[in-house]
Amino acid sequence: MLLITCPWCGVREEHEFACGGEAHIVRPLDSHTLDDAEWADYVFMRRNPKGVQYERWVHNDGCRRWFNMARHTVSHEILAIYKVGEPKPEFEG
Amino acid sequence: MLDAHLRLSSLAHLGLAARSIEEAGxxxxxxxxxxxRVALTLRGDGEDAAFLDAVGRALGTAPPLTANTVASLEDVVILWLGPDEWLVNAPAAREDALQALRSALGDLHHAVADVTExxxxxxxxxxxxxxxxxxxxxxxxxxxxxxxxxxxxxxxxxxxxxxxxxxxxxxxxxxxxxxxxxxxxxxxxxxxxxxxxxxxxx
CATH class of the missing domain: 3.30.1360.120 (Probable tRNA modification gtpase trme; domain 1)
Structure with a gap:
């Protein structure tokens, strides 16, 4: 069980949240010019790193807001939590 | 809004009134x-002074801006649900609260929904x-x-x-x-x- 610090509500248990997958994936603005491989890359391909992963989470049972998290996928250590629109912190690994 | 004669508590079938006592002992x-109670969800920009002012005029108290807190005036209560979302609770007699909020908020960016039922x-x-x-x-x-x-x-x-x-x-x-x-x-x-x-x- 992770203890997650919601940027609005404070520390809550993981079961109040849901993970929305990898963060910082930008939708191509010129999608009409993409070929199938490029479109598939945007829609399906994810990094799945062994190390630091940047994820979107939503506080489903609290304030229902989305935010971003940097989490180490091996230790589950939460390295940073930041609001949508805030700059992505850089971590090694 | 539901017709008054169709309103039924979601716990009516449990017969709580017959089981209830005055003092817990x-x-x-x-x-x-x-x-x-009348329940409304209210959404708007908590950083917009005009929005806060309009809600204050309609309900007598502005929505709370501190997370997980409540603002109240007598029996009208505004619960913080999120940074731009609140739950308004008022006595059943305050059916006018919805219209009061809509009139006060006018063209301001907002959403109000009746969630009483x-x-x-x-x-x-x-x-x-x-x-x-x-x-x-x-x-x-x-x-x-x-x-x-x-x-x-x-x-x-x-x-x-x-x-x-x-x-x-x-x-x-x-x-x-x-x-x-x-x-x-x-x-x-x-x-x-x-x-x-x-x-x-x-």
Missing amino acids: DAGIALGEVPR SRTVLRLSGASARDLLAQGCSLDFHPSVFQPGMCAGSHLALTHVTIHQIAEDPVYEIHVHRSFADYLWRWLEAASEPYGLAVVTG
């Missing part, structure tokens, strides 16, 4: 359903109320952490609830969606067994 838990409110009190909540909810209800005037959305027995502490004794109001109300009531009743339960009029 020695029971560790007192539980009751609060009579029907979507949920019900349980009132929980008694010496063992904190122990009971701790059986099904991970929030910290210790008096140094959770105090009167605070509210929080969380899980209670895996059901989404908004819990609002209204008095130090402690007294809590539990806002629950009506389709979960029967389940939650039965869970609370079963979980109260070690402490003794008194069904009271909310």
Whole structure:
């Protein structure tokens, strides 16, 4: 069980949240010019790193807001939590 | 809005009125359903002074901007649900609250919805109320952490609830969606067994 610090509500248990997958994936603005491989890359391909992963989470049972998290996928250590629109912190690994 | 003659409490089938007593006596838990209230969800920009001002004019109090707190004026209560979302509770007689808010907010960026029929409110009190909540909810209800005037959305027995502490004794109001109300009531009743339960009029 992770203890997650919601940027609005404070520390809550993981079961109040849901993970929305990898963060910082930008939708191509010129999608009409993409070929199938490029479109598939945007829609399906994810990094799945062994190390630091940047994820979107939503506080489903609290304030229902989305935010971003940097989490180490091996230790589950939460390295940073930041609001949508805030700059992505850089971590090694 | 639902016609008045169609309104039925989501716990009507439990016959709580017939079971309820005036005083909780020695029971560790007192539980009751609060009579029907007007409930509205309000969304808008909490950083916009004109929005806060308009809500204040309509309801007598501006929405709370601090997370997990409540603003109230007499029996009109505004619970913080999110940085741009609030739940307004008012007595059943205040059917005008919806229109008052819409008129005051006018062209400002906002959304107001009547959610009166979507949920019900349980009132929980008694010496063992904190122990009971701790059986099904991970929030910290210790008096140094959770105090009167605070509210929080969380899980209670895996059901989404908004819990609002209204008095130090402690007294809590539990806002629950009506389709979960029967389940939650039965869970609370079963979980109260070690402490003794008194069904009271909310």
